[in-house]
Amino acid sequence: MAEVWNGPLRKLDDWRWIIPREYKKGMLVEGIIYASERMIQAIRKDQAPEQVANVACLPGIVGRSMAMPDIHWGYGFPIGGVAGTDVEEGGVISPGGVGFDINCGVRLLKTQLTEDDVKPYLEKLVTVLFRNIPSGVGSEGKISFSLQDLKKAMVEGAQFVIKKGFGFPHDGEYIEERGALRGADPEMVSAKAMERGKDQVGTLGSGNHFLEIEVVERVFRPDIAAVFGLFSRQVLIMIHTGSRGFGHQICTDYLEKMQSAMGRYGIKVPDRQLSCASFDSPEGQAYFAAMACAANFAWANRQLITHWVRESFEEVFGRSAHHLGIEVLYDVAHNIAKIEEHVVEGKKRKLCVHRKGATRAFGAGEEGVPEVYRQVGQPVLIPGDMGTGSYILVGTELAMQETFGSTCHGAGRMMSRSEADRVSRGRDIPSELLRKGILVIAESKATLREEIPEAYKDVGEVVKVVEEAGISKRVIYARPIAVIKG
Amino acid sequence: MAWGKTLAKLFANAALGMFSLIGELDRVENRFTTQVAVDGNDYEDLLVTWLNELLYLFEAEGVLLKEFTIQDLGQYYLKGIVSGEPIDVAKHTIHRVVKACTYYEVKVEKIRPQLWRAQVYFDI
Numbered sequence: 001m002a003e004v005w006n007g008p009l010r011k012l013d014d015w016r017w018i019i020p021r022e023y024k025k026g027m028l029v030e031g032i033i034y035a036s037e038r039m040i041q042a043i044r045k046d047q048a049p050e051q052v053a054n055v056a057c058l059p060g061i062v063g064r065s066m067a068m069p070d071i072h073w074g075y076g077f078p079i080g081g082v083a084g085t086d087v088e089e090g091g092v093i094s095p096g097g098v099g100f101d102i103n104c105g106v107r108l109l110k111t112q113l114t115e116d117d118v119k120p121y122l123e124k125l126v127t128v129l130f131r132n133i134p135s136g137v138g139s140e141g142k143i144s145f146s147l148q149d150l151k152k153a154m155v156e157g158a159q160f161v162i163k164k165g166f167g168f169p170h171d172g173e174y175i176e177e178r179g180a181l182r183g184a185d186p187e188m189v190s191a192k193a194m195e196r197g198k199d200q201v202g203t204l205g206s207g208n209h210f211l212e213i214e215v216v217e218r219v220f221r222p223d224i225a226a227v228f229g230l231f232s233r234q235v236l237i238m239i240h241t242g243s244r245g246f247g248h249q250i251c252t253d254y255l256e257k258m259q260s261a262m263g264r265y266g267i268k269v270p271d272r273q274l275s276c277a278s279f280d281s282p283e284g285q286a287y288f289a290a291m292a293c294a295a296n297f298a299w300a301n302r303q304l305i306t307h308w309v310r311e312s313f314e315e316v317f318g319r320s321a322h323h324l325g326i327e328v329l330y331d332v333a334h335n336i337a338k339i340e341e342h343v344v345e346g347k348k349r350k351l352c353v354h355r356k357g358a359t360r361a362f363g364a365g366e367e368g369v370p371e372v373y374r375q376v377g378q379p380v381l382i383p384g385d386m387g388t389g390s391y392i393l394v395g396t397e398l399a400m401q402e403t404f405g406s407t408c409h410g411a412g413r414m415m416s417r418s419e420a421d422r423v424s425r426g427r428d429i430p431s432e433l434l435r436k437g438i439l440v441i442a443e444s445k446a447t448l449r450e451e452i453p454e455a456y457k458d459v460g461e462v463v464k465v466v467e468e469a470g471i472s473k474r475v476i477y478a479r480p481i482a483v484i485k486g
Numbered sequence: 487m488a489w490g491k492t493l494a495k496l497f498a499n500a501a502l503g504m505f506s507l508i509g510e511l512d513r514v515e516n517r518f519t520t521q522v523a524v525d526g527n528d529y530e531d532l533l534v535t536w537l538n539e540l541l542y543l544f545e546a547e548g549v550l551l552k553e554f555t556i557q558d559l560g561q562y563y564l565k566g567i568v569s570g571e572p573i574d575v576a577k578h579t580i581h582r583v584v585k586a587c588t589y590y591e592v593k594v595e596k597i598r599p600q601l602w603r604a605q606v607y608f609d610i
Contacts, residue, residue, distance in 0.1 A: 075588045075609055100585040100609050195546040206583055207610070245545045248585045252538045255589060260527055272589040417582075417610060446581060 005049045009033070009040065015469040019053050019065075026057040026270065031065045034408075034469050036461065042414065043071055048078040054270045055083050059278065060091025062344045062351065066403055068358050069465040070412030070457060074099065076273035079357035079413075082406045084342065087279040087352050092267070093288055094276035095258060097354030098337050100251045102291055103298035104209075104242030105333040106381040107175075108392070109309060110228075112325030113235040113317075115215045115481070121316050125213070126441050126482045128312045133211060133305055134203040135486035136443030141202035143304070150198050151186040157296030158303040158331075166307035168327070173370055175331040176360060179299040181338070184292035190253050193290075197246025197297060202304035206447055206486035209241040211305070212383070214390060214478035224376045224394050224475045228329060236478050237326075238390055239305050240383050242335065247294035254287040279352050288337065288352075295336055302331060329392075330370075330379040334359050334409040340368075342404045353404045361395035361407035361472045369395070380472055384459035385411045386440070386451050387433050389479045391463045393472040407472040408463065411456035420455035421446065433483070442485035451485065488604045493529070494556035496594070496602040497564060500533060501540055501554045504587070505570075507608065508544065510579040511552045518549045519569040526562045529594040533604055536564055537587035548573050550580075585609040 010018040012032075017040060019031030031052040035043055043049060048071050055077055056065035062084055071080035076096025085091025118125065134141055145153060153160045158179025159172050172178045204211060216234045219225045230236075243250075258275035261283040262268075267276065277283040306328065310321035317324060337354045344351075362369050362378040369378045380393040388411070399405050415423070429448045430440045442448045466472045488503050490496030505511060524539050526532030543549055551570035558565040573580070586609045593605040 075590050075607070192542050192546065196542065249542065252541075252586045256531070256535060256538075259531055259589065263527070272592065275589070 005044045005047055015465050024053045028061050029056050029064050031056050033067045034465055035069045036465055046073045048073045051078040057270055058092050060085035060089055062086050068408040069462045070408045070410055072412050077356045081356045082358045084351035084353045084404045086349050088350055090278050091352055092276035093279045093284045093352050095251050095254045096273045097356055099335045099356050100248045101242040101335055102247035102294035103333045104335045106383055107239045107302045107331035108329040108381050109237040109326055110329045111235045114233040118235050125316045126439055128315055130441050130484050132308045132312045136206055140199040144199050145201055153300040154186045154293035154296050155184045156180050158299040161300045161303045166304050171328045174328040176333055181292040181295045184296050185289035188286045188289040189293050193246050193249035196249045200244040201301055204241050204486050205244050209486050211484040212238045212480050213482040214480050216476050217479040218477040220474040227376045228379055230476050237309055239302050243294040243298040246297050250290045250294045257283055332359050332381050355406055357409050358406045359409045361399045362405045363395045363397040363400045383410050385453050385456035386483055387438055387453045388459055391477050392475045394475050399471040403471050407466045411459040414457050415455040417450040420450045420452050424449040424452045438480050439482040447485055490602050491600050493602055494559050496604050497556055498554040500604050504537055505551050509550050509581055514550045514552045514571045516569050517571045522568055523565045530592045532562045533594055534587050534589055534592055582610055
């Protein structure tokens with residue numbers, strides 16, 4: 001797994017590297033990696049580029065098999081991978097192209113508070129947030145859904161929990177797909193997934209998931225920042241979590257089903273973890289319907305956490321969330337497959353776009369972008385690793401033409417969890433971060449060590465590449481002041 | 487990587503290995519027992535399905551498992567009894583969540599008489 005990859009990479013320009021079709025038998029399109037020359041050396045250190053070539057072999061793939069600069073090795077697809085298949089020409093859908101944590105994603109809340117307003121209450125705020133938001137391994141939610149409610153959440157996503165009173169009525173406007181991906185069918189979800197999911201809704205989870213309080217430190221594009229309602233020194237809250245055990249089980253169930261289906265349909269792929277079926281087949285349709293349920297579960301999850309963030313701020317500041325201006329800026333998925341229309345070789349086509357560790361980044365004028373942002377493009381939320389802060393980008397026209405409106409999703413791992421654990425043994429990570437001005441509270445010390453900053457690529461360099469390549473533009477950078485980890 | 491003198495031992499050892507990744511098993515007592523039955527397309531598929539079934543039990547029932555007795559193993563099905571203890575955070579140390587057992591480079595092979603070897607990768 002950790003072998004160096006020595007395959008061919010043809011430099012197209014300073015930010016684009018092509019894996020030619022001739023590299024591997026079965027590649028239907030070429031591969032492309034967005035990266036700087038310096039990053040390419042690191043990217044070659046594992047077999048992630050081979051996975052880009054493998055994805056290029058998926059039946060029905062069009063355009064290119066793409067990888068964003070935060071590319072690293074994943075199961076089947078690389079993390080940072082984007083691929084579109086033409087569903088009207090037998091294009092496939094692959095659970096490995098979404099991953100186990102379906103609709104792992106990021107939601108950003110803005111406030112009308114500045115750093116000076118929050119600093120004196122920070123410790124109290126973090127304690128209250130930690131108490132109000134369940135996190136950690138095996139954590140159970142504060143609410144347990146009945147089976148009937150769980151099924152509603154699978155179809156209506158964030159909209160369902162908003163209706164139940166967990167959120168402002170307009171929150172849904174500021175979520176990708178309005179927090180409810182169409183095509184979800186609970187009948188396609190196993191009883192096992194529901195059993196795993198019912199107590200986990202409204203939980204942060206563990207691993208790389210977190211809740212972070214940040215302060216806007218740099219404004220790159222004041223005009224766009226103004227449209228997004230962002231200003232210098234403003235306090236933001238970032239929520240990073242997904243569909244938890246519910247999504248893991250759906251992915252597990254369908255990888256198994258796809259294994260058997262591939263034999264029946266005579267589909268051959270270079271890696272078993274890339275198992276797939278044509279989107280139109282019963283298995284493809286069933287997976288999409290179940291995956292949509294998990295995507296909606298995740299949006300419901302982030303909505304519930306939003307509600308408890310608001311309650312926590314209300315408790316600490318003694319003012320209503322409305323008064324504090326705690327509003328959803330946006331909510332993006334970074335592990336998902338969606339049906340979208342894109343122009344390929346001059347022709348509009350209906351594609352199944354897989355984004356695995358990649359974010360939708362629609363440009364100005366696109367219908368999928370909330371009306372208030374439509375003149376500038378979609379906000380793209382890019383969390384860094386613990387302690388380095390986050391970027392908010394905006395989607396571009398070029399992304400629409402070149403990457404099916406997609407961009408990077410974060411820093412991207414550079415060290416495996418076990419390697420990070422080894423190099424950080426004996427270190428006091430909370431004290432190290434506190435010296436940098438970041439208050440950390442975590443359920444597990446082991447998680448903190450696995451998530452040390454040096455385990456990740458520099459998120460600044462990742463966003464620089466996507467900006468230079470023209471597939472998104474930086475709007476602001478926010479520095480963390482507090483982190484809550486599972 | 488897991489080894490076993492027989493195919494049945496191999497499947498039991500792979501499960502034990504997976505649960506040692508999840509948590510500290512020394513203090514896990516025998517207070518929960520259940521029967522597990524799975525099938526697959528080949529031994530590799532069977533192994534992945536078996537381990538994922540146990541992961542499901544871990545999350546849905548909230549149990550740490552440490553004993554795995556394979557009662558029946560054929561082409562390609564498996565029946566066994568597994569036991570362990572409901573998780574008690576005051577008593578048990580949990581290391582990490584294993585999201586799933588993957589199909590990536592999964593292998594089940596007989597490397598010589600009376601020695602089987604399996605390889606699996608977990609998504610953590």
